[in-house]
Amino acid sequence: MPIEKVAVVGCGLMGSGIAQVAAQSGCQVTVREVSQPLLDKGLQSIEKNLQRLVDKGTLAAAERDQVRARLRGTTNLEDLKDSDLVIEAIIEQLPAKRELWTALDKICPKPTIFASNTSSLSITEMAMFTQRPDRFLGLHFFNPVPVMKLVEVIRTIATDPKVDEAAVALAARFGKTPVRTTDRTGFIVNRLLVPYLLDAVRALEEGVGSIEDIDNSMKLGCGHPMGPLTLLDFVGHDTTYYIANIMFDEFKDRRFAPPPLLKRMVAMGWNGRKAGRGFYDYSDPAKPKPLQFT
Numbered sequence: 001m002p003i004e005k006v007a008v009v010g011c012g013l014m015g016s017g018i019a020q021v022a023a024q025s026g027c028q029v030t031v032r033e034v035s036q037p038l039l040d041k042g043l044q045s046i047e048k049n050l051q052r053l054v055d056k057g058t059l060a061a062a063e064r065d066q067v068r069a070r071l072r073g074t075t076n077l078e079d080l081k082d083s084d085l086v087i088e089a090i091i092e093q094l095p096a097k098r099e100l101w102t103a104l105d106k107i108c109p110k111p112t113i114f115a116s117n118t119s120s121l122s123i124t125e126m127a128m129f130t131q132r133p134d135r136f137l138g139l140h141f142f143n144p145v146p147v148m149k150l151v152e153v154i155r156t157i158a159t160d161p162k163v164d165e166a167a168v169a170l171a172a173r174f175g176k177t178p179v180r181t182t183d184r185t186g187f188i189v190n191r192l193l194v195p196y197l198l199d200a201v202r203a204l205e206e207g208v209g210s211i212e213d214i215d216n217s218m219k220l221g222c223g224h225p226m227g228p229l230t231l232l233d234f235v236g237h238d239t240t241y242y243i244a245n246i247m248f249d250e251f252k253d254r255r256f257a258p259p260p261l262l263k264r265m266v267a268m269g270w271n272g273r274k275a276g277r278g279f280y281d282y283s284d285p286a287k288p289k290p291l292q293f294t
């Protein structure tokens with residue numbers, strides 16, 4: 001089941017990263033966005049990342065040119081019809097995913113494998129939007145995609161083991177370490193990460209420590225690259241809140257219940273780094289300043 005032609009739907013933070021690593025691995029990549037300005041923004045971010053690698057000397061300029069040549073952008077879904085694999089990385093809303101998968105199921109030939117990069121929605125439910133649940137699975141990448149080494153390969157009870165095998169091989173070709181998991185909300189990483197992040201907010205609410213002290217504790221005491229509140233700002237409070245609610249709905253377990261402070265920060269739009277404000281103020285992105293919450 002060779003995979004050479006990869007389509008990526010969505011060229012935001014995750015989609016652009018996936019398209020980049022796929023093109024760097026030697027695959028022919030077509031990345032699709034809904035509008036030309038969004039596509040241009042995503043392609044520019046790939047270009048910036050590749051240039052950074054060239055400047056650091058980890059990628060030769062000639063290789064960068066080959067990566068560019070393997071990558072094409074489109075706003076037309078029909079252009080994905082020749083793909084061996086389609087990876088979807090669009091907005092985390094089931095109706096939008098339903099519309100996309102229903103359309104792609106008509107456009108792409110039967111052998112094309114479909115994969116979703118969802119972090120929280122049901123792979124099984126999405127597979128049932130198509131006539132090919134046996135060729136449908138999850139491929140969950142981590143932010144920033146070019147740096148993070150893990151890919152969760154998520155099978156449903158209907159996924160053909162050969163499709164699972166092909167996805168595992170592809171993730172390895174992308175330079176990632178694949179882990180196999182089943183379609184349970186949160187898979188492995190978010191199952192463990194989300195309660196940890198929510199607990200950090202609870203600790204802050206209860207006055208266990210300041211923002212900086214909570215972050216430094218986990219950085220310096222446990223060797224994490226970022227403290228949990230910095231990580232929440234990095235992932236986005238809205239994203240974490242959304243995932244936590246879906247997980248709470250699935251497991252009905254308090255560990256996944258978003259704490260009131262997080263809910264209120266989302267209501268304020270204080271969603272972290274991308275909003276310029278979360279647990280830290282990012283007016284100077286190079287020097288985030290912890291904020292006070294009373």
Ligand code: CAA
Pocket residue numbers: 049052056119141142143144145146147148190225226231235239
């Ligand atoms: N794109 C590409 N490369 C990037 C990057 C980006 N957005 N951000 C950083 N890098 C690269 C840098 O160029 C640098 O490369 P070199 O070592 O080759 O020079 C390297 O990453 C380290 O970057 P920095 O020195 O600038 O900063 P850092 O050491 O603090 O690392 C980090 C930044 C990689 C983001 C690190 O802090 C980290 O690993 N943080 C944790 C991230 C994490 O947990 N991600 C998972 C989030 S959960 C998720 O994604 C799933 C979900 O479903 C919500």
